[in-house]
Amino acid sequence: MTNLNMPQLGLIALFCLFFTHLNAQREEVILLNIQEIDEDRYENIRGFPFIWEDWQAGIVINNKGESVEAEKINFNAHTQTFEVKKGTRFIELATEDQQEVIITSPKGPLTFKKEIHPDLPLEFNQLLYKGASLQLVKSTEKEISTKVFQNVGKKVTVEQFVKRETFYLIEKGELRRLKISKKALLKELEQSKKLDSYIKKNKLKIKNDEDLVKLFAYYESIIE
Numbered sequence: 001m002t003n004l005n006m007p008q009l010g011l012i013a014l015f016c017l018f019f020t021h022l023n024a025q026r027e028e029v030i031l032l033n034i035q036e037i038d039e040d041r042y043e044n045i046r047g048f049p050f051i052w053e054d055w056q057a058g059i060v061i062n063n064k065g066e067s068v069e070a071e072k073i074n075f076n077a078h079t080q081t082f083e084v085k086k087g088t089r090f091i092e093l094a095t096e097d098q099q100e101v102i103i104t105s106p107k108g109p110l111t112f113k114k115e116i117h118p119d120l121p122l123e124f125n126q127l128l129y130k131g132a133s134l135q136l137v138k139s140t141e142k143e144i145s146t147k148v149f150q151n152v153g154k155k156v157t158v159e160q161f162v163k164r165e166t167f168y169l170i171e172k173g174e175l176r177r178l179k180i181s182k183k184a185l186l187k188e189l190e191q192s193k194k195l196d197s198y199i200k201k202n203k204l205k206i207k208n209d210e211d212l213v214k215l216f217a218y219y220e221s222i223i224e
Contacts, residue, residue, distance in 0.1 A: 036089055036090060036091055037083065037090045037091065037092050038090070039090050042161075044159065045144060045159045045160060045161060046158065046159065046160035046161065047142075047160050047161035047162075048161060049076050049077060049078035049079070049142050049161055050074040050075060050076055050077065050083075051074065051075045051077055051140055052074055052075075055072035055073065055074050055085050056072070056073055056074060056103045056104070056105065057069070057070065057071055057072070057073070057103075057104045058070050058073040058101055058102055058103045058104055059101070059102045059104070060073070060082070060084075060093065060098060060100075060101050061098070061099050061100040061101070061102070062097050062098055062099060063097060063098070063099050065099075070084050071086075072084065072085040072086070073085070073101070073103070075101075075112065075124070075140070076092075077140045077141055077142040077163065078141075078142045078143070078144070078161065079092070080095070080122055080123060080124060080141070081093060081095050081124075082095075082098070082101055082112075082124070095114075095123055095124070098114070099113070099114055099115075100112065100113045100114070101124070107210065110126060111126065111127045112124050112125065112126050112127070113125065113127050116135065116137055116170070117135075117137070117168070117170050117175050119175045120137065120139065120168065120175065121139070122139045122141070125137050125138065125139045125168075126138045126139070126140070128209060128212065128213055128216075129213045129216045129217060131216070131217065131220040132220070132224070133171065133172055133220060133223075133224065134169060134170060134171040134172070134216070134219075134220055135169075135170040136167065136168075136169060136170075136212070136213065136216045137167065137168040137169075137170065138165060138166070138167050138168075138209070139165070139166045139167075139168070140163065140164070140165050141163070141164045141165075141166075142161045142162065142163050142164070143161070143162050143164065144159050144160070144161060144162075145159065145160055145161075145162045146158070146159050147159075147160075167179075167180050169216075180206055180207065180212065181206060182196075182199060182206050185206065185215075189219060190219075190223055191219070191222050191223060194222055195215065195218070195219060195222075198215065198218050199215065202214065
C-alpha cells in the first residue's frame with residue numbers, strides 16, 4: 001500500500017471538498033426553485049393535491065440533460081408541478097427548467113415528460129407506454145370542488161380535491177383521446193376480437209395501468 005505524505009493528503013481532501021461543492025451547486029441548479037412553499041397551504045381542503053400519498057424517490061432531468069436524484073419527490077396534480085421535500089423544506093421545481101422526471105417506483109420506473117406531443121393540454125404527462133409506432137399517455141389533474149351544505153340553519157362550505165385522469169393514444173404522430181373501458185377500447189381500436197380474447201385470457205383489468213400497458217404492447221404487436 002502506498003504511503004501518502006501530508007501534502008498529498010491535503011490535496012486529496014481539497015479535491016473532495018471541491019467536488020462536493022460542485023455537486024451541491026449542481027443539485028441547487030437542477031432541483032430547486034428559489035421560492036419555498038408552505039407545507040400547510042392546503043390544510044383546509046379535504047384530500048391531497050399530490051398523485052401519491054407517500055413521497056417517492058426519483059430522478060430529475062433538466063433541459064440540458066443533466067440529472068440529479070431526489071430522495072422525496074411528488075407531483076402536485078393541482079398546480080401541475082413537481083415538488084421536492086428536503087428536511088423541513090418544501091420546494092417547487094421550476095417547470096420551465098425541467099424536461100423529465102423518473103419516479104423509481106417498486107413496480108418499475110414511472111416516466112413523466114414534457115413535450116410528448118404539441119397538442120397535449122398539460123405540460124407534464126406520464127408516458128405509460130412507448131413503442132415503435134404508438135405511445136400511451138396519461139394526464140392527471142386535481143381540481144378543487146366547492147360544495148355548500150346547510151348545518152343547523154348555517155351554510156357550511158366544504159372544499160375537496162377531485163382527481164381527473166385523461167388518457168391519450170399517439171399513433172403515427174396523431175393524438176386521440178381514449179375512454180378507458182373495455183367496451184370503449186374494443187370499439188375504438190383495430191383487431192377488437194383479438195384484443196377481447198387477449199383481455200379474457202390474461203384476465204386484464206383495464207383500469208389498472210400495468211394491465212393497460214400490457215394490452216397496448218400486445219395491440220401494437222398485432223397491428224404492425
